[in-house]
Amino acid sequence: MTGIGRLRFPLTPRDARKLRSVARPSPFGLREQTLHDPTVRNTWEIAPGQVKIATRRWKPALARHLRTLQAELGFPEGCTLDAVFDKLLLYEPGQFFKPHQDSEKSDDMVATLVVLLPSQYSGGTLTVEHRGEKKTFRRLEGQIKDLSLLAFYADCTHAVSPVKSGVRVALTYRLLRGARSTYAPPPPHTDLVDQLTEAAREHFAVPLLSRYGQTEPAPPERLVHLLDHEYTQRSLSWDHLKNADALRVAALRAVAERLDCVCFLALAEVHELWTCEDDHQGLRYGYGWDDAEDDADETDAYTLTDLEETDIELHHWLDAEGKRLEGIPALVGPEELSLTRPCQDLAPFRSEHEGYQGNYGNTVDRWYHRAAFVMWPRSNTFALKAQVSPEWAVDELLALPPASAPALTSRIKALLPRWAHTAGAVEEPRFFAKLLKLSTRIKDPAHAHAWLHPLGAHRLQNQAMRRDLVTLVDKHGVRWAKDLFTEWTKRPTWDTPLWAPGLADLCEALCVSRLPSCEALATWLLDREAKAARERCLTALKLQQPWLDLDGFAEPSTHLAHVLAAAAAASASGCLDQTMTFLLDASRRLSTPFFLHLMQTCFARSPALRAHLTGSPLHRACAERLAAVLDAPARAPDDWRIVHPLRCTCTDREVLSRFLQSPDQDLDWPLNKQRRQHLHHVLDAAKLPVLHTTLRQGSPQVLQLRKDPSLFTRERAYRARVKALASALPALPAR
Template sequence: MAGTARERLAELLGDLDEEPAWSVYHKLFMTDLSVSVDGIGPLRFPVSEEQSVRLRELGRRARFGRGEETLTDPEVRDTWEIPKELVHVEWTAAFGTMLEVMRDELGLPPHCELTADLHSMLLYETGQFFVTHQDSEKDDSMVGTLVVTLPSDHTGGELVIEHRGQRAEYRGSKVAVSLVAFYADCHHQVLPVKTGNRITLTYNLLLTGDSGAAAEDALAEEVAACLDEHFATPAVLPYGRGQTDPPTRLAYLLDHEYTERGLSWSRLKGSDAARAALLRAAAERAGCDMTLALAEIQETWDAYADDDEDSWYGDDDDSPEEDDDSADDGQYVLQDLIDSSIALAHWVGPDGQLEEISLTLRDAEVAATVPTAGLTPYESHYEGYMGNYGNTLDRWYRRAALVIWPRSRGFASRAQASSRWALDELGEMIRAGKVAEAREAAQSTEPFWKAAVHATPGKELLGRALPVADGLDEAASAATLLRPFRMDQLLPEHAPAFAALAARYGDIWITALLRDWFDAWTPANYGYAPEPPAWLTGLPRLCAAFSATGSAGATTAVHHILGLSWKWLADGIRPLLTEPSTSSAVAQLTRLGEPLSGLVAAAAESGPTGVLDDVVTLAGQADGDQGIALVMAALRAARPGSEGFDELALGCAERIREVLARPQRASGDWSIELPAGCACELCRTLGAFLQDPERRVLEWPLAQEKRSHVHGRIHLAELPVLHETRRQGRPYTLVLTKTDALFREERLARERGEADLVWLTKNWAVPV
């Protein structure tokens, strides 16, 4: 038997009774079924050509579902559907008995009832078919499909069903009623009818009763022992990296595929139902809780195309054989599993309702009797040879899982999967007066809480967390709960709750929390991805919301928010003000103008904080186009006459006038200043050429590496110099030519400065 507890558990579950069928076939006498159709009357078996023609006259082209759409396409489904309201079906008692037989053969528990709900009547004429597809669950209790083929004289039209690489083919009969039942996750098709007409009734198979009800089994004690050992044994890290803490959960992957609608204890299929019942009993004995979940699995395999004659593996007889279980990518030969990931996206909550979660599982937390690679992926993608990457085949699967955790770790296990649930549960504890219990539960989330919060989309989570942190009435627990959030998640509607926290826990606590939030808030690196922090533009509304609370805690919070916001923004602005004036730097500073405007407006409305003085000081230290671009963008984003901007406007106008007062470049002056930076011999030669007011062209024999260095200096500084390589002789010659853009750019800069000055005098009361 396998070594680890989870591997032994998977083997024990695999040793249950013989694998149930995933499809079953039976026949009933023609006298066990009566079918009458309005406009035709009772059908006579076998159905004659004459009645088939009359059915065709009543029929309409059958539709099929694709995603959220319902389509009609004879290239996919070519058959006629008789309106259901015209069809009347009566069975003898033999049909009910047959459903019980099928229930047992499909591995469903005897205490559950399997019933059939008529879905449609179909007519397949000669040549008609339905390509491979999977039935959608049309009812919350649906577990499968029943296809009843009426007796008729036809050939072809076989029903082909596939599941986990296995294939079954069923034909109708001329002298009996044929019944085929199969699970809803099976892929199936109807082959073209060769002669005659194939007529069927399709039913949704509905299951009532709990197919995963707890079982008393001799194996339960042994499985419970595996659970005890699993949760007590340190997990072994991959690649020989030692051990870590024991796993906090075990996810046992089931064999059948389930949709969100079909995930329910009462609709487990075949061996899944028996294994769930055994695990329920074992979990109870081991003091564990268990739920049912949906897992999204991705596997990346080293693989090559089966017909790739240039494959590195060639035709070596020792290479692994093709995975026979792969139905959709069987043309590829699998070698080694490179990587895999398993994430839980939904699970069944205590109230039986499906909950959205986000939880990534480690290998040490997963067990399966049937390896995922033995199932059919719902999607695959092959990437051919790409140098160091090799040939890879990505496969995606959906599997259900039984997730188990020790009852003593129940809150932490559920909180890690859903931060929303955790906050709601903590709120319930606090309202029930169980504050000490809530504090202990909040502290138990510390190892994973940051990842759980970051995995939750949207900004509403902070709104749930703030009142809970207040209700914990303990600084350490409240900090644990709030530390993973970011500054940009704080919205005006959060102001009352946040102000209450500031009043409750004090200045030191609120300062530390806000610093954590700013440290975690890294929307962009201004040097490479200049996306302006849009949250700062909303600071006036946020500060106004705090002021409206009228509390001392609100004032403290606002001062800290403004101070940290300015430090955060200034740290991004300063490097741009000191680097060479390029279009890229000017564009980044222009984009930062609107956030700066929001910060200034908020500081002006919130009283003395020192922020306004710091903004004016920083703007006054900036030289040239960068400082003007930043301040002009901030002023254009503000409402003319707004408080806090007058000094910025006056300083900006003064710098523009200084620039305009400089002598204009003479028509024959070709001198260019090379920005400070590298002082190598190449750059000294380049600088001397650029500074020469009369020289326009430099022909410079240089090796490739040296040419690249010169190219880089010219490109980064955006100099108006054309650089071309004349590929003659050795070394090649780098030809540098100063362009007319030198004069054009200076003219445009002067025109822009004059226009900015006119705008400032008009909108900001700047003296003419």
């Protein structure tokens, strides 16, 4: 030993002290970092360069032991192990090493070897966890002169409990797959491959309806098998799979070959959410030293109860040649998953325990690094990539030569089960133009319908798209088109844009084609939308109309204008007449601002509609309304009267109306809470220039109404707008 000379064993307390004088406190390797944390690791360490071992005798002895270890660890014949000396560790009383995994410093590292040198000590037991099983290796009384060798797989969690007396001295070695290893897993048994093939065939054949965003039952696209051991980006490769993983993957690769599947290795990031019960005494999860009086373990103690949620993400894909692959969906669905070793048996790399949270109970989040063998029928690659990039998929399909219709059909069919979700997530308008273009090449009407489903009527935004639509209607007929538009106009979410603005252009394109099916569709669309717009107007009429607010009912009036414009574009005189009649009929009930807004929008909507409306009875009605506003004398500066119809039917309406129409500016009105609230609501809805507050005094409290001077400014602004509107309207032709 550099600095102190030769050591004899069993180690004497004097030599132990000397050893300690040349040692340094151990750092602790946590994945990529090296930390000094005496609460995790508290030992003395001596670097390999300072230690010289009597190689002549030790080398053959170690080689013999390595052969035994190789067999015991389950490495097959032909797979030799090399031991690389790592360090010498010295544990004095109280020193320990908390549960950890050794960082795999090279891809070839398969296990750790601990050689315990002869010395007297108690405590310091080594606990190793593998596949949910824990083994404790204790120093026995008579072992003072023994050399003990302990080896465990590199991904095992292990720990050393505090030494109680004496000193514990250990040499640690990294066990590597030997450079001369000729090991290749034996060819898998035919019976096994037969059985697995059947299971995989069934997996890829049975349609399920279980996936997010899926609209029709389809078999899982992939089979994802989680491996037993843990791997890092560096250590994951086809040639370096550990033990059982190597055998299993060899069998699965044989299956993949038989079923014409492609196969991959990938890293799997697993997150689990468990409910748990906190342990207050007794039962504990996690590591506790076997000796009860030793309480060095301060981790949370809990018992897992139910697995509530699992999400698995795959990344770092390697194809069968070991090349990187991208563009495959990362999330693994439960229907794709297979595993032999549950995560519970592994050590999570991160875990978060939420103690008692009132109603929520206790939960633990756990994250694991795992790896997976993934396979899928070669023909599924397209559908899988399309899930990540539907834009790419549509471009690929458009690039197919027109002669390859069967290829197009089969690829489109593969995309359909999830298409509504996949394509529905795209925003880009150009994507939808391509989608529509491609649909003209689809023969089957049902496929074409499902393919176009995500588009939505509001996206028919340019001439080329409308022309494609004409082609489709001609090909599949009006019935098909009506079904499509019924779906397209459903507005899946509240923020889906309205499609009525595009109706006029669409009707025009349909009618210009002169195809009977297209004309029939235009008529149907128009009548349907006209009805919807009328209903919307009737609904608005039932509501309290705002005072002198030209934009108060902009939505229903704009909708009606779109419909009238579409009817004009399609020269649909029936629809035009019907809508005009409806409006004239309703005009008595429409407040002047509403009516004027409607006319303004209609005249501005399109030249064709303007031409239709000029001189119409509607135009005359509008001119009368304008004149009525403009001819009325301006409000006198002390005139506080407000005339405005109130929609409500409550008993207080009378009093309120009387106050509004009176020259009075104020009203203090004791009212119970319910009636006060109702009146607040009525005044707000009517947008009246009246301040309304509650004086929190007396019983009942007092509703205070105060007419506001904005009465005068708002009225002036309104008259100015009406004036501008009058000059923008075409002159009424002389009768």
